Amino acid sequence: MKTRLSATAAALLALLVAVLAFGQPARAAAGFTVANGKLYDANGTEFIMRGVNHAHTWYPQQTSSFADVKALGANTVRVVLSSGDRWTRNTNADVANVISLCKANRLICVLEVHDTTGYGEQSGAITLARAVDYWISLADVLAGQEKYVIVNIGNEPYGNQNYGSWATDSATAVKRLRTAGLTHTIMVDAPNWGQDWSFTMRDNAASVFAADPARNTVFSIHMYGVFDTAAEISDYLGRFRAAGLPIVVGEFGFNHSDGDPDEDTILAYSQANGIGWLGWSWSGNGGGVEYLDLATSFNPASLTTWGQRLFNGPNGIRQTAREASVFGGTPPPTTPTAHPRPPPTTPPPGGGCTATYSVVNQWQGGFQGEVRVTAGASAITGWTTRWTFANGQSVTQSWNTTLTSSGAAVTARNVDHNGRLAAGASVSFGFIGGWTGSNAKPEVTCTAS
Structure with missing residues (x-):
């Protein structure tokens, strides 16, 4: 096929600087x-x-x-x-x-x-x-x-x-x-x-x-x-x-x-x-x-x-x-185990943050979860969410978060690029987990910094 890297990855550079928001351009010759x-x-x-x-x-x-x-x-x-x-x-x-x-x-x-x-x-x-x-x-x-x-x-x-x-x-x-x-x-x-x-x-x-x-x-x-x-x-x-x-x-x-x-x-x-x-x-x-x-x-x-x-x-x-x-298009794929995403979260009236937990997809022995974090009436610079699994579930990998587990207790914190949220703004992170028997949805708490 082709040659691949022979060198190991270099150390991470500085954080990506903010860029301008790009709006909808004029449609190019009715194409993409x-x-x-x-x-x-x-x-x-x-x-x-x-x-x-x-x-x-x-x-x-x-x-x-x-x-x-x-x-x-x-x-x-x-x-x-x-x-x-x-x-x-x-x-x-x-x-x-x-x-x-x-x-x-x-x-x-x-x-x-x-x-x-x-x-x-x-x-x-x-x-x-x-x-x-x-x-x-x-x-x-x-x-x-x-x-x-x-x-x-x-x-x-x-x-x-x-x-x-x-x-x-x-x-x-x-x-x-x-x-x-x-x-x-x-x-x-x-x-x-x-x-x-x-x-x-x-x-x-x-x-x-x-x-x-x-x-x-x-x-x-x-x-x-x-x-x-x-x-x-x-x-x-x-x-x-x-x-x-x-x-x-x-x-x-x-x-x-x-x-x-x-x-x-x-x-x-x-x-x-x-x-x-x-x-x-x-x-x-x-x-x-x-x-x-x-x-x-x-x-x-x-x-x-x-x-x-x-x-x-x-x-x-x-x-x-x-x-x-x-x-002509086809409808999105659906399966009996697919779960709808939760409706948008109403920001909490004061400061701090809230979090909602959902199962995006599920298959025998595994599932994909998502947690949506929403800032309250004031901007936040970071967030930490916590929950405890009741049915022996476990997390095997995650993205857009730093996630740790201790037994059934899970703690998930923001990473560098998604901790700062304006008042009422939301961000999501996801993970892949395993389950046996049942996969009940836990209650999630959110603490802002």
Whole structure:
């Protein structure tokens, strides 16, 4: 597939500085748009990617894969293309056929140029500027497809060296695409083989977003060995959410040569927070990462362990994907064990805070919980919630909180980016838990600081 990180994650940088709030932009040629950190389709309906990556450029004969992925419930496919610099160029006619296959199978098409992978470290990798040249050469094919196509400028555009120009180069690439007349939503990948361990994308995403005159850019993080804990996943994604910047997990796996990604948290946190994701990859992996195939030999009837997890497991594609409304749409998935979210909490009349506990989803032996914290009539700078499980439940992972347990007693405190709340404002955190017998809802207390 591709080389991954050989270096360990660098120490955390300073907290992400506050960024301007971004309002709803003018709709771009009736295509996808971005507003307040969310992606909306041409009907103005929020769209959350739930899909897979497909290595089309290396397996162009596998055109049935689009129908197979759709039949398993996906709503999006990220398609690997080549500019011709490292692999055989995907021609205009071929790309037009890919778009046609996506539309025929009611899939949103994320098109990406793979030749940029690991630039600055990988021999033969091309610049983002060269990738833009390729996209401009496809302008006649892309025109009129804004409802169905998202343009991912270049895959993992820098390795672990010489990535300091990521922000400038990404902003320049976006502006060149706009000048050339492309009005599609643009997706920008992180450096460091896509995993951004240096936090270069995290700390510069606001400036790249602001450089897009259409304010129609989405950021993509790839989660492999760097993201092997719930804390790393929730902190990274949570900072984009807090900044009002759109983020998707453009690639991730359940295992990798550079470490063991925490795929359960990626799926659970994304579902709880409306973040899109695209698993790597449908089939055809080599180079020692064959275990990342979702299907054996492109056979949808022969899903691998990873494929079963992504398509059929908790918070997977079957359970959470919704078709884009531009295709007519399908209702959100429901199960007998799904629980509705609680109504908005009325702020307490004085200072302090209140908290409400809900079970967002439940399956045999496990569940996803959420606690919503609401400030009272005065602003608060931090909060602590506490509850005691009555039926032997336990918490196995959490996000957007620092959570500790002592027997049945649970304490959950704010993290750096979500402790300050204005009067009456709310924030939520989530967790995955286990249960046996019954799963009664505990009473939760909240203390403000």
